Amino acid sequence: MQPVVTVGLDGSPESLAATRWAADEAEKRKLTLRLLHAWPLLAPEPARVPSEVDQNYWAKRLVHTARAELQARHPGLSIVGSLVADDAQNALLQAASESDLIVLGSRGLEPVESYFLGDVSMPVVARAERPVVLVRAGARDEGLPTEAAIRVVVAVKLHAPSDDLLDFAFHTAAARGVPLLAVHGRSVPLHARVPWRVDHDISEEMTRDALKELSTVLRPWSEKYPQVDVAESIRLESPAKAVVQAARDAALLVVGRRRHHRGPAPHLGPVAQAAIHHGRCPVAVVPHD
Numbered sequence: 001m002q003p004v005v006t007v008g009l010d011g012s013p014e015s016l017a018a019t020r021w022a023a024d025e026a027e028k029r030k031l032t033l034r035l036l037h038a039w040p041l042l043a044p045e046p047a048r049v050p051s052e053v054d055q056n057y058w059a060k061r062l063v064h065t066a067r068a069e070l071q072a073r074h075p076g077l078s079i080v081g082s083l084v085a086d087d088a089q090n091a092l093l094q095a096a097s098e099s100d101l102i103v104l105g106s107r108g109l110e111p112v113e114s115y116f117l118g119d120v121s122m123p124v125v126a127r128a129e130r131p132v133v134l135v136r137a138g139a140r141d142e143g144l145p146t147e148a149a150i151r152v153v154v155a156v157k158l159h160a161p162s163d164d165l166l167d168f169a170f171h172t173a174a175a176r177g178v179p180l181l182a183v184h185g186r187s188v189p190l191h192a193r194v195p196w197r198v199d200h201d202i203s204e205e206m207t208r209d210a211l212k213e214l215s216t217v218l219r220p221w222s223e224k225y226p227q228v229d230v231a232e233s234i235r236l237e238s239p240a241k242a243v244v245q246a247a248r249d250a251a252l253l254v255v256g257r258r259r260h261h262r263g264p265a266p267h268l269g270p271v272a273q274a275a276i277h278h279g280r281c282p283v284a285v286v287p288h289d
Contacts (some may be wrong), residue, residue, distance in 0.1 A: 006034040006099040008092050008120075011062050013137040014105025021135045021282060022103040023070045023077060026176040031077040031100060035063050038091035042083055046253060088120050096128035101152070106134035106276070106283075109152045112182075125276070126257070126268055131286045133169055133252075145182035151179045153250040155243040155271050158184060164288040165256040166218070170225040171282070179229040181250070184214050185242025185271075186234065186261060203236055207245055210234045247279055254284045 007022035009015050019035065028031040034287050037059055050137045063081040069080055084091040096102045125132045154169035156162060173180040184208060205231050222230050235242035247253035255275045257268055268276070268285070 003100050004031065004032045004034045004098070005103065006036050006092075006095040006106070007103040008036045008088065009035050009037045009063060009066055010088070010105075012105055014135070016066065016105070017137040018103045018105040018133075018135040019066050019070060020073075023074050023079070024099075025103070025175075027074050027077050027153055029100070029147075032080060034080050034082055034095070034099070035066055035070075036082045036084060036091065036095050038084040038086050038088040040085060040087055042085035049228060056083065058103055066210050069236055089123050092117070092120065093127055096124065096132065097131055101131050102128060103133045103135060103154045106116050106136050122268075123271075124274075125285050129259070131284050131288060132244055133282055133284045135282045136280075137284045151178065151181055151250055152245070152252045152254060153181045153247045154254040154276070155239065155256065156182050156184050156214060156217060157239065157256065157271070158210065158217060161289050162217065162256065163175060165180045165254065165286045166221045166243060168284065168286045170228055170255040171256070173228045174225050176251065177227075178251060179231060181231045181246060182214060183233045183235065183243055183246040183287075184210055185237055185239035186210055188236050206236060207234045217265065240270045240272075243271055244278050246272050247275070247281055250281045252282050252284055253279050254286060256286050257285050259287045 005022050005026040007015075007019050009019055019123070023033050031144065039059060042056055044137070067079050067081055067255065068075070082095075086094075092102065092104070095288060104124060104125070106121060114251065146192060152169055152173040154165065156166070169180060169182075188206070190278065211232060214232050218230060218232065222228070233242075233246060233248070243253065243255065253275050255272045257272050272285055
């Protein structure tokens, strides 16, 4: 199958926002866009039946309408529709294995809802073998330019494998022609705290050491993507908080997820959880070893 960006389409405002974001990204990456609608009760495709007796009429109309809208906005983009008679989660996981990138809609997360992302999105994010992007409904999340949303932010954990994560982040920034901000958060140890503040000498030393390590990690990728303007940020606070705050003015936040971990079920770390639940921009979760 040719390289594609796949987007899950169910007719909700979030999924429609995701289709527009995915179309914009597919065009930038010069890839085909696949509109995937999955429903277990899809009937076998009949040879020829009038629309009034076609059991799949509304599913076809959903895909056709979205495709027509996107084609008008992106006339040069290759777009294909795909109806799958399967559970949405299974269909999306299968699609993820066949795609360069999979894009899903994400509900607006108010504090009360912050841990109820959805029965489909979270398992796909936690299990997919390829990067998954979650997009909220709203103009800023649909790839529309704003003065603030002009950079990609990537969360970097030092002393851990990050090649897949950084390759995705740099490639995305290069395709968009925007700067990249690499953020590393590091909590201040208890012994560095004095009443009402953090010891200045210790905080300076921590920042200096971490910045040196971050620069070393980023150097090969800056050489591979010389067109990307890279900035580095060390924040002396919890990694999760540092990343969410740094991404307030981002076009995309990129975080990592380990493919293999201890435990019986797929797992998202605290940084990925915080980004998904509290980030205000589209969030890409990239699996890595």
